[in-house]
Amino acid sequence: MTSSYDVAVIGAGPRGVIVLQQLGDLWQRTETGGPLRVLVIDSCSPGSGSVWGTRQASELLMNGPASVTSIFPRCDPRHPHDPTAGPTLAQWMMAQGQNDELIAYDGYARRRDFGRYLEQSLARIERDLAGTLEITFAQADARRLEPVGEQGWRVTLSGSPTNAEYARCVVLATGHTPSLMTPEQRRRRQALGRRYVAAANASQEHFDSIPAGTRVYLEGLGLSFFDVLALVTARRGGRFCDGYQASGKEPRLFAGSRHGLPFLGRGRTFRGRPSESASLTDAFEDVRQCTSADFARDLMPAIRGVLERELDEAVGELDRRSTQWSPDDRAAAVRVARLVRRPFEEWHDLRTLEGVYEGADVHQRIRDFLADEVRLDDLSVEIGHSLDPRQRVAERIAPIRNRLRAMVPGLRLRGESYLRDLDGGFRSLASFIATGPPMLRIRQTLAVADAGLLTFVGAPTVQLAPPAVVTRDSTVVHTHAIDMLIEARVPDSSPESTASPLLRDLIDRRLIGIHEVDGCSLHGLSVEVPTGAVLRPNGVRQGGLYAFGIPTEGTYWNTVAGPISDGDHPIFTSAAELAADIRNSLKGH
Structure with missing residues (x-):
């Protein structure tokens, strides 16, 4: 019995798209037989994944300039139907007639526009490589992986224990996964119930139900803080025009963090400058x-x-x-x-x-x-x-x-x-x-504060009974009563803390290992460099299983950073190495 697919890619967000791109590029250049049969598994829309959904609030912006954001390592094609060449996000938006939006947002795109760009880029890759990649999409969650000898892997999908597919190689491109609650988070949930929102992707939370005037503490002053601020102000009808014109529907906000200062904004004249040192x-x-x-x-x-x-x-x-x-x-x-x-x-x-x-x-x-x-x-x-x-x-x-x-x-x-x-x-x-937000977000934050809707509380202590934030300023203690606590930060993305049934099962059955150096856990999957092949806890390769992107943090570093238009960018070179090793594995090398 042969496998149904040559490769299964679990995760159809930007990193999954890049894996498909590099597989297609390699097969297009080196293989003359039939197409590579690929199964792509994700319960969210192919291309945009869970983070870049095209239906999320229009008020949510990206944190990197659209001019350098790209799913393609190069702009100019090396040959017809080159899957590695394509427009930057800004070029794509201008071709879509969205130049005015880029100007309005100081060169930054809305998150949902990046999702549309990803979906259309994936569709183009699929169309241009029709004779090279035979792609099947399964809108489901991968629940369990089991090694099955020469067949490679049995992939059980959500919906039914009998809903399974087979693939000789599997790539874990799972991106951000939900995390288990820490003891402190469980304590907060027990004390506050639905008045507590644990760390999560802001685009996936529903803040519309918070009543106007609710006293809300936003814990965290990084990128997620600015997302939440937009969702509870402009999303509710407020307008940024000569300051902030409130709609009357906003909650009353308090904001602080461990260090107490908001991330610095990215200036409108910002340009990265390599060092010649x-x-x-x-x-x-x-x-x-x-x-x-x-x-x-x-x-x-x-x-x-x-x-x-x-x-x-x-x-x-x-x-x-x-x-x-x-x-x-x-x-x-x-x-x-x-x-x-x-x-x-x-x-x-x-x-x-x-x-x-x-x-x-x-x-x-x-x-x-x-x-x-x-x-x-x-x-x-x-x-x-x-x-x-x-x-x-x-x-x-x-x-x-x-x-x-x-x-x-x-x-x-x-x-x-x-x-x-x-x-x-x-x-x-x-x-x-x-890595802060566009400077536009700093202006908006300042405007909301000046409108009397936001109070900075520095680095306070959170009190649960009764709910309040307590801050000490020199010898003076300030106590601000709150009705609700929102952790304005992304959840822990390490496999050790994941709530993903798939990853938890693989770890518990010791099919995948956690990367350790000198006895220290680096909080990511143990993978071979540069191929991305997953290693078992004993350091031996787990045949036909690969990981790419965020799950490999620890072996790799700063994997949460998005792709930019640069052929030497690690996200593209790593995917190319992974594709090459998959090819060797399928050929029995």
Whole structure:
């Protein structure tokens, strides 16, 4: 008996599409027999997956510019029907007549438009490779995988225990999966019931039922915070026009986080600038050869050197230009220059505002911090490049982060250093400085605060009985009663914490292992580099089973970052390596 399919891809979001793209490209170039038979499994729409659904609220925006967002590694085709060549999201939107929307949102697309782009890109790949890939879509969840000898894998689908398919190779491209509740989250659910919303993708939550005037604490000031804010303001009829014009349907919001400051916005003049630093290049090369590398010791000093040089130049330019500005603009420049003289690792800490912003309380200081950010962005647009030193540092961090993303799978980083220094320290720094929302979101947040609907509470303590957030400002304690608690952050995406029945079953039956280094769990599936072949807990390959993208975090790094138009981007090179190994596996090599 032969397998029904050559390959099953579980997950039809952007990473699943990229796997299909690279499989099609390889078979188109190397195979002359019949088409590769592929089963694509996802309960959501093929292409957009669960995160980029085309029916989600129009108020939700992407956090990366549409001009560099692409499911294709290149724009120009190498030959007719090249599946790896296609338009960026911005080019596609302009061809659809949506240029006005891009202008209105400062070059950022709505999330549902990216979903439409993904669906149409997948349809084009399927059409152009009709003689190369024979794709079948199953709108279901994969519930269980069982190895079945020469047949490869039996894939049980949702709906019925007898609803199963067979595939010689299986790719886990599951993306973001729901997570199990932590003990603290269970405690919150028990105390607050339906008045508590655990960490989740904001596009999949329903906030319309929150009554107007409800006192809601948003816990988290990262990217999800800005999504939730849009859903409970503009989604309810409020308008951003010369400030914020309330609809009267909004809840009363309080917002804070562990560190207390909102992520920095991405300036309208932002552009990533690769570093030409010889010391950084040498450090990267040296660490490649190291058998037990330490990120803080071997890489961070060179990275810090690049950022500090950029910071010095930016502060110098800001000081020179600000002598010609109005008193208010000059005062903003002075405050920001004082802030950035603190160590990079402290930039996201609320305490850095003390002595710089003289507001009467935490809310006023954070509000003025955001106002300075917006003011410097306006001044930067006037001259055509970033004047805010924090934006200039972000422009250097972005390419360094991408370079690290490509290198990490081949590095021999000590497990403790990976967790503490790279995944903890550097990721936290880079997230706050360089992966924030479009500056438009900072303006909107400031407007909602100025309308009296949002109070910043810094880094408070959450009290469950009675529900309240408590913040300490110097010697003064402020207690804000709340009716509802929303965790405005994405859930833990590690396989160890997943609530996915498929992944939980594979882990429990020890068919897949968790990646460990030096006895430290790195919280991702153990996979072979560079093929993506899944390893069992004993380190042996699990024949015919592969993982791609977010489940492999730990072996790979920063897998949540989306694809950009770059042929050398790790998301495309990793998919190409995976496709090549699948080909070898199917041929019995």
